[in-house]
Amino acid sequence: MTKRYDVVVIGAGPAGLAAACKACEKGARRVLVAERDREAGGILNQCIHNGFGLHYFKEELTGPEYAGRFVDLLGKTGVELKLDTMVVDITKDKTVHAINTTDGYMELKAGAIVLAMGCRERTRGAIAIPGDRPAGIFTAGAAQRYVNMEGWMVGKRVVVLGSGDIGLIMARRMTLEGAKVLACVELMPYSNGLTRNIVQCLQDYDIPLYLSHTITNIIGKERVAQVVVSKVDENRRPIPGSEILFDCDTVLLSVGLIPENELTRSAEIAIDPRTNGAIVFENMETSAPGIFGCGNVVHVHDLVDFVTGESQRAGAAAARHALGQQDTGGVLEVEAGSCVTYTVPQRVRRDHVEKSMELFFRVNNVYHNMEIKVMDGDSQLCRFKREHMAPGEMERIAVPRVLLDKVRGDRITVTVVPQEGA
Amino acid sequence: MTNVICIVCPKGCHLQVDENNDYAVTGFGCARGIDYGKKELQNPTRVITSTVRLEGGIHRRCPVKTAADIPKGMIPDAMGLLNTVQLKSPVKVGDVVVPDICGTGVPWVATRNM
Secondary structure, three states, X not given: OEEEEEEEEEOOOHHHHHHHHHHXXXXXXXXXXXXOOOOOOHHHHOOXXXXXXXXXXXXXXXXXXXXXXXXXXXXXOOOEEEOOOEEEEEOOOOEEEEEEOOOEEEEEEEEEEEEOOOEEEOOHHHHOOOEOOOEOEEEHHHHHHHHHHHOOOOOOEEEEEOOOHHHXXXXXXXXXXXXXXXXXXXXXXXXXXXXXXXXXXXXXXXXXXXXXXXXXXXXXXXXXXXXXXXXXOOOOOEOOOOOEEEEOOEEEEOOOEEEOOHHHHHOOOOEEOOOOEEOOOOOOEOOOOOEEEOHHHOOOOOOHHHHHHHXXXXXXHHHHHHOOXXXXXXXXXXXXXXXXXXXXXXXXXXXXXXXXXXEEEEXXXXXXXXXXXXXXXXXXXXXXXXXXXXXOOOEEEEEEHHHHOOOOOOEEEEEEEEOOOO | OEEEEOOOOOOOOEEEEEHHHOOEEEOOOOHHHHHHXXXXXXXXXXXXXXXXXXXXXXXXXXXXXXXXXXXXXXXXXXXXXXXXOEEEOOOOOOOEEEOOOOOOOOOEEEOOOO
């Protein structure tokens, strides 16, 4: 079956929903959202905790409530939502190959495509934790789905590896459901999650956080029986003699999220190895004209509110492209300067920036009393002060168009330096 | 003087609260931080979230939350109230699931249409 659409959005999580609604609002007539799950909402359906929407709705919502707002909004537009639909391939010429049991195999021709596939969790195998392979080892997100949606209690005595937000949230969740969470173990000397989660998930429940530690052995025949936790040195190598033994039946792994870019790579779109997502322009367009990306598939976010903003930008640009108005023009590269790991976007066509360009980045360590400087060679375009910065807390700045117009070189650099006199 | 990290928004401002000076708060990034700092040292409260059994819905569990913050010490009892709840689809966001948590007047409410 072949069908034409103005915009095809892949994924009906918060990114896809926001992009589709905005594309519709900006005049795209035939918009399709293809979602592989049997319901829209994406990962938010299992994020039953609150903390969502403080920026966007100025209310504190739970994940399902936040998703629900956009699912309701989508229902009021003319957007077609195909659930239980797996996109198996996309090509540079914007053909989307998808399958489901109602329509069979579909070849959909799109004026523009928005990639919103989100990300997957890093597994035990990927980080090669030594030891036995008993039952009871879950990625934290998988456990979250089991507990919050399927209704299964995944274990009773838990050790959490990784202090990113998912690990912290699940440490609290398991405790509230009656499990004993013995420890949260973090390889780095600082936690990767939001500080508020350290407080409300670990401190509130007296769960100890072991920084600069990792799991060096898992012991158990059919089910996890013990884990060995070791301290690590400044090169993150285990220190012999520092082993602590925990009697437990469950290990939850919160060791990283990986943008799911099989389809992106299939279309030969350029990927940034620092984000594991597509390289994008200021309008979220990838290296393939008319193919846009937004949300966790481009770079892993901490706040869904930022995902919504970014995805609306992608949806609007996708609609523009489908309606024949393409964003082209001179390109400025965005460079990551000192202390900065990556920026999104990585490239800017300043002619298409309206009032200001929203720029996201992460720093490579915990810093205090710093200044963010956007530089054009040696000349400073703008600067912003920050009291506290951490790798686990994505930064957002807005660079005004009038300043971008002043750039004389072919690149701008985002750099973080100590405040003068600090 | 106690150090408290504000949890009202993701910024996580580092507050300093002076118990000997009428719980004066410094280090806040907004007015909500002042209230949080004062409250946290005198009567800490939390909004908590969980799930309850659901029949006839797309999933076996329905997510719920406390409609407002409740005293931290009541959290285990509040959770206990959910054990006997059996919801039947359809359920709407905001439906009351348990009317009054331990005399606080705060209910558990559903957070998803199911």
